[in-house]
Amino acid sequence: MHIFDTREDLDAFISVLSVGLFFVWGLELVGKGRSLAMTISHDEWIEYRFARGEESVISSFEKLIAPSLRPAAQTPTEAAS
Numbered sequence: 108m109h110i111f112d113t114r115e116d117l118d119a120f121i122s123v124l125s126v127g128l129f130f131v132w133g134l135e136l137v138g139k140g141r142s143l144a145m146t147i148s149h150d151e152w153i154e155y156r157f158a159r160g161e162e163s164v165i166s167s168f169e170k171l172i173a174p175s176l177r178p179a180a181q182t183p184t185e186a187a188s
Contacts, residue, residue, distance in 0.1 A: 112139075 111120040127134045127147060134147040142158035155165075 109119075109123055111117070124134070124136075126132075131149050131151060132147075133149040134145075136145040136147070138144065142161050143156070145153065145155040147153050157165075
């Protein structure tokens, strides 16, 4: 278990998360107030949970991962038009 308690721990958190994702480890992440949680499965799925009133986590998470998402490949027909 790792506890990332301060803003200065952000780089360490990102490093541990990156290694876990790269090696497809199972990870459990829980926010300090326990109102947010995320499960990253070794079976290659991610689930996030949040308490009522914490719905903003969805847009924050989507903004965080958006740069990593690849656009869908174009079909030859789409590329020609």
